[in-house]
Amino acid sequence: MDELKRFALEIRIETLNMLSRHGFGHVGGSLSIADALAVLYGKQMRYDPKNPKWEGRDYLVLSKGHCGPALYSALAIKGFFPREELLTINKLGTRLPSHTDKNLTPGIDMTTGSLGQGVSCALGMALGLKVQGKPNLVYAIIGDGEAQEGQVWETMLIAPNKGLDNFIVLLDNNRQQLDGFTNDISSLGDVCKKAEAFGWFVVDVDGHDVAAIDQAIEECKRSDKPGFINLNTIKGKGWPAKEAVLGNHALRGAAFEGVDEALADLRRQLEEMQ
Amino acid sequence: MNYEMFDAKKIIGEVTAAEADLNPSIVVVSTDSAPRTGMGEFIAKYPNRYYELGIMEQAGAGVSAGLATTGKTPVFCAPAPFTTARPFEMFKIDIGYMRQNVKVIGRNCGFNYSDLGPTHFGLEDMALVRLIPGVVILAPMDASQLRGAMRAMLRYEGPVYLRIGTAPIPKIFDDEDFEIGKGFVVREGSDVAIITTGEISRNVFEAAEKLAAEGINVMVVAMPTVAPIDEELVIRAARQTGRIVTVEEHYIVGGLGSAVCEVCAKSAPVPVRRIGVPMEFLSAGQYMDLVRHCKLDADGIVETVKDFVNNP
Ligand SMILES: Cc1ncc(C[n+]2csc(CCOP(=O)(O)OP(=O)(O)O)c2C)c(N)n1
Numbered sequence: 001m002d003e004l005k006r007f008a009l010e011i012r013i014e015t016l017n018m019l020s021r022h023g024f025g026h027v028g029g030s031l032s033i034a035d036a037l038a039v040l041y042g043k044q045m046r047y048d049p050k051n052p053k054w055e056g057r058d059y060l061v062l063s064k065g066h067c068g069p070a071l072y073s074a075l076a077i078k079g080f081f082p083r084e085e086l087l088t089i090n091k092l093g094t095r096l097p098s099h100t101d102k103n104l105t106p107g108i109d110m111t112t113g114s115l116g117q118g119v120s121c122a123l124g125m126a127l128g129l130k131v132q133g134k135p136n137l138v139y140a141i142i143g144d145g146e147a148q149e150g151q152v153w154e155t156m157l158i159a160p161n162k163g164l165d166n167f168i169v170l171l172d173n174n175r176q177q178l179d180g181f182t183n184d185i186s187s188l189g190d191v192c193k194k195a196e197a198f199g200w201f202v203v204d205v206d207g208h209d210v211a212a213i214d215q216a217i218e219e220c221k222r223s224d225k226p227g228f229i230n231l232n233t234i235k236g237k238g239w240p241a242k243e244a245v246l247g248n249h250a251l252r253g254a255a256f257e258g259v260d261e262a263l264a265d266l267r268r269q270l271e272e273m274q
Numbered sequence: 275m276n277y278e279m280f281d282a283k284k285i286i287g288e289v290t291a292a293e294a295d296l297n298p299s300i301v302v303v304s305t306d307s308a309p310r311t312g313m314g315e316f317i318a319k320y321p322n323r324y325y326e327l328g329i330m331e332q333a334g335a336g337v338s339a340g341l342a343t344t345g346k347t348p349v350f351c352a353p354a355p356f357t358t359a360r361p362f363e364m365f366k367i368d369i370g371y372m373r374q375n376v377k378v379i380g381r382n383c384g385f386n387y388s389d390l391g392p393t394h395f396g397l398e399d400m401a402l403v404r405l406i407p408g409v410v411i412l413a414p415m416d417a418s419q420l421r422g423a424m425r426a427m428l429r430y431e432g433p434v435y436l437r438i439g440t441a442p443i444p445k446i447f448d449d450e451d452f453e454i455g456k457g458f459v460v461r462e463g464s465d466v467a468i469i470t471t472g473e474i475s476r477n478v479f480e481a482a483e484k485l486a487a488e489g490i491n492v493m494v495v496a497m498p499t500v501a502p503i504d505e506e507l508v509i510r511a512a513r514q515t516g517r518i519v520t521v522e523e524h525y526i527v528g529g530l531g532s533a534v535c536e537v538c539a540k541s542a543p544v545p546v547r548r549i550g551v552p553m554e555f556l557s558a559g560q561y562m563d564l565v566r567h568c569k570l571d572a573d574g575i576v577e578t579v580k581d582f583v584n585n586p
């Protein structure tokens with residue numbers, strides 16, 4: 001588990017580094033999924049960085065596609081492409097645009113960025129694998145703001161009806177969306193109860209506890225229903241000044257003030273763990 | 275050219291709030307998108323006339339149509355792809371077919387969200403809305419026109435789509451008067467006519483100066499209403515110059531260029547060159563890189579026009 005914690009710290013460091021150097025990016029929601037990504041790419045998912053299209057791989061769809069930078073960091077750390085390439089984010093011709101893009105990036109299997117769409121596509125992948133009798137799993141990460149899209153609830157309805165036990169949705173429930181707190185904008189209510197009522201196997205966990213996330217995925221894998229993991233997270237986690245505050249969704253220019261201290265602090269934590 | 279610059283979102287918010295003082299039916303519908311559109315002032319003043327739905331643009335269009343049915347004048351504002359492409363069918367039926375008095379704003383149109391890539395570019399919004407009979411499409415060119423267009427839209431009875439970027443917008447014209455359906459001549463000329471719309475037109479004005487300096491006498495026509503297009507003015511430009519170039523921050527298919535070609539084909543056949551985004555998917559990049567790639571910068575426009583004039 002210490003290795004996963006270190007991996008999560010590295011994801012946060014690479015994410016903050018690339019975005020602050022570029023001067024723009026979705027910091028809050030990228031930082032809140034670092035721990036889940038660490039568990040997925042550090043332990044749970046089967047993949048081959050040298051052969052991203054390997055048939056035996058598990059799939060991840062980052063339906064909240066604006067948090068591509070966190071996923072790119074995980075992929076680079078695991079060797080899908082050189083770490084230096086992270087600094088090309090959003091430069092014309094880059095393989096790493098803000099939002100994850102199937103056509104451009106090794107290790108990305110679905111283009112996302114328009115909220116709600118990715119999770120339907122992920123369901124299609126799970127269905128396609130299932131009807132072919134294949135053992136691969138499909139994971140999808142959605143945002144709590146994203147979960148206001150009706151298309152998300154269409155997926156919630158279909159997956160249990162199709163018996164998709166190879167499908168695990170992780171909700172990054174960081175309680176914030178673009179312009180404010182989700183409960184002020186349009187509350188999801190008791191989202192675990194809702195998912196249960198739709199027929200999902202539901203686990204409610206601390207989304208920054210790698211052991212708890214790992215355990216939750218294990219349980220979902222054992223269940224014969226599609227899995228729904230409610231990750232209770234903090235938007236901006238890891239950069240204390242940006243945690244759970246308004247305006248942490250996307251930062252531009254001067255809003256990155258203090259990032260050097262935050263990075264130094266994360267690097268110190270990483271050293272202490274080594 | 276040095277223009278005074280303004281915040282487009284602030285203008286949208288200010289005019290909405292001012293018009294709302296006069297017209298109590300005006301309400302604002304948001305899909306996690308309105309405060310960012312400068313609606314802060316309106317929201318503070320009229321909290322009961324502001325409906326935040328959450329991220330659900332299909333509902334945004336549908337709910338707006340329902341509100342209009344009860345006598346409200348909803349303003350639904352979000353990034354251009356999310357008010358047009360995402361809820362297209364709701365726009366077509368709930369708003370268009372029923373001729374609901376809904377005002378849809380597609381902000382961050384064109385390449386405005388350059389960093390966010392193809393899911394966030396608004397390059398087909400005019401094409402989509404042009405397919406919905408009876409919906410007015412406005413693409414103001416500067417700060418004054420944006421004020422005028424907002425006022426005209428809110429006073430007009432019927433469905434309107436207004437597209438705008440949110441980068442700082444220059445004040446080019448003094449006149450805030452805005453007549454829906456009317457274009458106007460910015461510069462008279464006889465060699466070639468450039469017809470343009472939206473904020474990118476500032477590059478056309480710059481290009482026209484450069485072309486004039488090189489002895490090419492360009493007519494420049496401003497077309498801030500794309501639907502219904504000012505047919506008379508297109509015909510006049512065609513007859514006067516015999517050659518038309520269109521310039522828009524939109525795909526070359528379906529927007530202003532297509533609208534102009536349709537008029538010419540019917541009433542005044544002349545060769546037309548369309549400058550805009552070629553029919554390809556472009557990736558994320560920096561705004562100016564994308565604009566240059568599409569030859570939508572002043573030098574790119576000069577190059578295309580010269581080539582057109584020299585090789586008709
Ligand atoms: C269909 C659609 N509507 C609007 C947006 C603009 N947008 C991007 S991120 C975002 C907020 C998302 O909130 P959430 O899902 O909670 O993500 P997180 O908090 O993890 O950043 C919005 C409204 C979009 N990308 N797609």
Ligand SMILES: [Mg+2]
Nearest residue numbers: 144145176177
């Ligand atoms: Mg969120």
